[in-house]
Amino acid sequence: MAPLKTSTIGFPRIGPNRELKKALESHWKGDSSLDQLLEVSKTVERDAWSAQDDAGVDLIGLDGTLYDQILDFIFYLGLVPERFQGLKGYELYFAMARGAPGATALDMSKFFDTNYHQLVPELSSSSTPKADFTYLIEKVKRGQEVVGKAKAVPIVIGPITLVSTAKATKLDVGAVVSSLVPEYVQLLKQLKELGVPEVQVHEPILVAPEGPELQKVFESTFAEFSKAGVPINLVTYFDDVGETYPWVVKLPVAAVSLDFLGVPGAASGCATAQLIAEHGFPSDKRLGAGVIDGRSIWKDDGSATAFVSALLAKGVTNVTVQTSASLQLVPYDKQAEKQLPSEVHSRLSFAVQKLEEMVTVAKEASASSSKVPLESALKTPGDSQAGLDKGLFTRSKPYAERRDSQIKTPAFPTTTIGSFPQTPEIRRARLQFKKGQLSEAEYERHVNEYMEFAIREQEAMGMDVLVHGEPERTDMVEYFGVKLDGFCFTENGWVQSYGSRYVRPPIIHADISRPAAMTVKEFAYAQKLTKKPVKGMLTGPVTILNWSFPRKDITRRTQAFQLGLALRGEVADLEKAGCAVIQVDEPALREGLPLKKERWNSYLDWAVQAFRLATVVAAPTTQIVTHLCYSEFADILQAIDGLDADVLTIENSRSGDEMVVALAKYGYGRDLGAGVYDVHSPVVPSVEFMTNKLRGFLKTGILDKNAEHIWVNPDCGLKTREWQQVLPALKNMISAAKSLRAEA
Numbered sequence: 001m002a003p004l005k006t007s008t009i010g011f012p013r014i015g016p017n018r019e020l021k022k023a024l025e026s027h028w029k030g031d032s033s034l035d036q037l038l039e040v041s042k043t044v045e046r047d048a049w050s051a052q053d054d055a056g057v058d059l060i061g062l063d064g065t066l067y068d069q070i071l072d073f074i075f076y077l078g079l080v081p082e083r084f085q086g087l088k089g090y091e092l093y094f095a096m097a098r099g100a101p102g103a104t105a106l107d108m109s110k111f112f113d114t115n116y117h118q119l120v121p122e123l124s125s126s127s128t129p130k131a132d133f134t135y136l137i138e139k140v141k142r143g144q145e146v147v148g149k150a151k152a153v154p155i156v157i158g159p160i161t162l163v164s165t166a167k168a169t170k171l172d173v174g175a176v177v178s179s180l181v182p183e184y185v186q187l188l189k190q191l192k193e194l195g196v197p198e199v200q201v202h203e204p205i206l207v208a209p210e211g212p213e214l215q216k217v218f219e220s221t222f223a224e225f226s227k228a229g230v231p232i233n234l235v236t237y238f239d240d241v242g243e244t245y246p247w248v249v250k251l252p253v254a255a256v257s258l259d260f261l262g263v264p265g266a267a268s269g270c271a272t273a274q275l276i277a278e279h280g281f282p283s284d285k286r287l288g289a290g291v292i293d294g295r296s297i298w299k300d301d302g303s304a305t306a307f308v309s310a311l312l313a314k315g316v317t318n319v320t321v322q323t324s325a326s327l328q329l330v331p332y333d334k335q336a337e338k339q340l341p342s343e344v345h346s347r348l349s350f351a352v353q354k355l356e357e358m359v360t361v362a363k364e365a366s367a368s369s370s371k372v373p374l375e376s377a378l379k380t381p382g383d384s385q386a387g388l389d390k391g392l393f394t395r396s397k398p399y400a401e402r403r404d405s406q407i408k409t410p411a412f413p414t415t416t417i418g419s420f421p422q423t424p425e426i427r428r429a430r431l432q433f434k435k436g437q438l439s440e441a442e443y444e445r446h447v448n449e450y451m452e453f454a455i456r457e458q459e460a461m462g463m464d465v466l467v468h469g470e471p472e473r474t475d476m477v478e479y480f481g482v483k484l485d486g487f488c489f490t491e492n493g494w495v496q497s498y499g500s501r502y503v504r505p506p507i508i509h510a511d512i513s514r515p516a517a518m519t520v521k522e523f524a525y526a527q528k529l530t531k532k533p534v535k536g537m538l539t540g541p542v543t544i545l546n547w548s549f550p551r552k553d554i555t556r557r558t559q560a561f562q563l564g565l566a567l568r569g570e571v572a573d574l575e576k577a578g579c580a581v582i583q584v585d586e587p588a589l590r591e592g593l594p595l596k597k598e599r600w601n602s603y604l605d606w607a608v609q610a611f612r613l614a615t616v617v618a619a620p621t622t623q624i625v626t627h628l629c630y631s632e633f634a635d636i637l638q639a640i641d642g643l644d645a646d647v648l649t650i651e652n653s654r655s656g657d658e659m660v661v662a663l664a665k666y667g668y669g670r671d672l673g674a675g676v677y678d679v680h681s682p683v684v685p686s687v688e689f690m691t692n693k694l695r696g697f698l699k700t701g702i703l704d705k706n707a708e709h710i711w712v713n714p715d716c717g718l719k720t721r722e723w724q725q726v727l728p729a730l731k732n733m734i735s736a737a738k739s740l741r742a743e744a
């Protein structure tokens with residue numbers, strides 16, 4: 001049998017060395033022209049497409065964007081909110097991305113369950129498109145020049161996903177989609193004229209909870225699309241399509257692309273293989289088999305070949321080998337990594353390596369005679385609780401019994417979330433220390449001086465619970481990753497978070513453990529300077545996991561428990577060093593929620609357990625604080641209560657107290673610190689503003705309890721601000737707390 005064909009459905013768009021970020025930032029600063037920016041962006045595109053061509057990929061999805069692929073389609077379709085009227089072309093494009101004078105940017109939200117952020121379309125039932133696909137058509141022509149007409153496949157974000165992810169109240173998805181369909185059909189016809197072999201229409205919404213409700217919309221939309229006469233590959237990813245499978249494979253398209261893998265390290269994963277085993281796959285369509293893991297940085301473990309051979313054995317022979325999701329979620333090329341331990345490096349597979357794997361699997365699967373049935377082709381990750389007994393998850397006394405034995409504060413106690421400004425001096429010192437230009441002792445002196453300043457200022461303004469300010473940390477996950485065994489770091493493993501913001505997540509490559517205390521030295525130094533309590537400051541197990549590249553050979557749950565145990569040791573050590581208040585941040589708790597609601601409970605269950613594993617070792621007299629950044633968690637309040645923290649601090653000021661209202665309604669009975677001002681703004685909030693904010697909280701009924709349990713704090717850490725903003729803001733915050741005390 002001839003080798004199977006291969007197809008990509010997305011690739012890093014940032015360039016092998018972050019070329020696009022640099023070009024965007026220089027253009028935004030006014031240091032380079034639009035033409036210069038576009039030149040770089042075309043080179044980045046061309047290099048990405050050539051890399052896929054060179055690897056021998058047969059059908060190349062023409063990925064590439066200046067900012068975000070969803071924004072591209074908002075822009076092409078002319079779905080422009082009114083506040084941007086008058087703007088045109090790239091000026092309009094970047095205004096929607098980043099805002100313009102008098103016009104705030106479009107909202108961002110997580111792209112399904114990934115750490116990538118899309119821009120959110122703003123639609124109403126009367127939205128009317130004014131489409132112009134010139135930019136896309138030009139891009140496809142460029143792609144055809146680079147890889148040839150036979151290989152160049154346009155990528156189109158489907159209308160149903162676009163509309164379903166929009167910000168709108170009471171939107172009739174079907175009606176808005178049908179207003180867009182004629183524009184899409186026009187586009188498909190134009191693409192047909194260009195002689196493309198097929199068009200990928202990306203509709204990941206099919207794997208989301210609303211997928212099943214969208215049957216009619218899908219059927220009518222794709223019936224219209226099929227009239228354009230160009231073969232369509234309906235592409236889905238991030239999970240299985242679930243109960244929509246039987247009708248999805250009947251849609252009038254040439255190919256359906258399915259994700260066989262879902263989230264790396266999920267204990268009960270993606271059911272695509274089961275769906276095919278149970279229902280078969282129609283012989284008149286091609287199956288785009290997403291068997292190479294597009295969300296994991298690890299080499300294939302043999303599942304890919306096993307999947308494909310099993311498909312062939314089942315008689316599903318019209319198959320292309322693909323990645324399970326766009327490779328935009330993994331770094332570009334592992335060959336750029338020169339310092340990783342070789343036993344890690346040899347197991348890695350970044351985007352360029354995934355291409356090679358696809359081509360190899362396509363060759364080998366057709367020759368292999370492996371007899372693994374489809375349903376068991378996926379290697380399930382090992383899961384162990386490592387003999388953890390129940391007692392390890394429960395504090396010795398419940399909140400109601402332990403709370404009174406903890407630190408004493410006035411009513412409306414004041415505190416902050418942890419970090420203070422990362423000044424140019426402290427950044428410079430850290431960099432020099434890293435480069436070996438500064439000795440450890442000198443670096444330590446910088447850190448100590450910073451802490452002395454921070455403590456002195458907090459004491460002077462009358463803060464109740466102090467922090468050391470986190471001068472020794474660049475990043476709340478990286479800092480712990482460096483100190484823990486089992487993590488390693490790349491030099492160039494960037495992935496796009498949004499627009500020109502890229503992150504370089506740590507890699508978990510082995511069992512996690514804590515060789516030595518990680519935060520005790522700084523805590524002890526800061527605490528010696530004051531009689532007021534200084535908070536110990538840790539990043540929680542779930543956040544560390546969710547912002548890292550996890551292992552695939554063991555479950556995420558097991559990794560979270562390993563992290564929980566490591567942090568547990570740190571909590572105990574801080575306590576031994578005299579720490580009476582320990583904050584364990586979990587801003588990414590919600591980020592790990594699976595797409596499908598039926599999997600929420602199992603995730604929340606282990607996530608909460610991991611947090612408890614880390615914290616319940618604390619004596620009843622030690623106060624455990626947690627911090628969650630702004631996210632609507634009204635639907636996971638039970639899990640938040642389940643953390644069994646003494647104090648919950650949340651980001652709140654950009655919302656109209658919704659979280660406080662939800663907590664009050666739930667009957668949340670523990671200490672609460674709802675943020676009284678937005679840390680993202682350089683504006684110094686007034687005393688009056690924050691007093692009103694606090695009065696607002698009290699009205700929600702959250703306080704039919706002790707005013708000593710209502711904390712006054714900013715929304716989040718202050719590391720991106722400057723001292724000139726932070727000091728007056730905190731002084732005002734303390735004045736606001738004092739004026740409430742006077743009323744109490």
Ligand code: GLN
Nearest residue numbers: 417418419585587717718
């Ligand atoms: N303690 C961290 C800080 O203040 C919390 C950061 C966060 O919530 N993202 O920076």
Ligand code: ZN
Nearest residue numbers: 628629716717
């Ligand atoms: Zn935060």
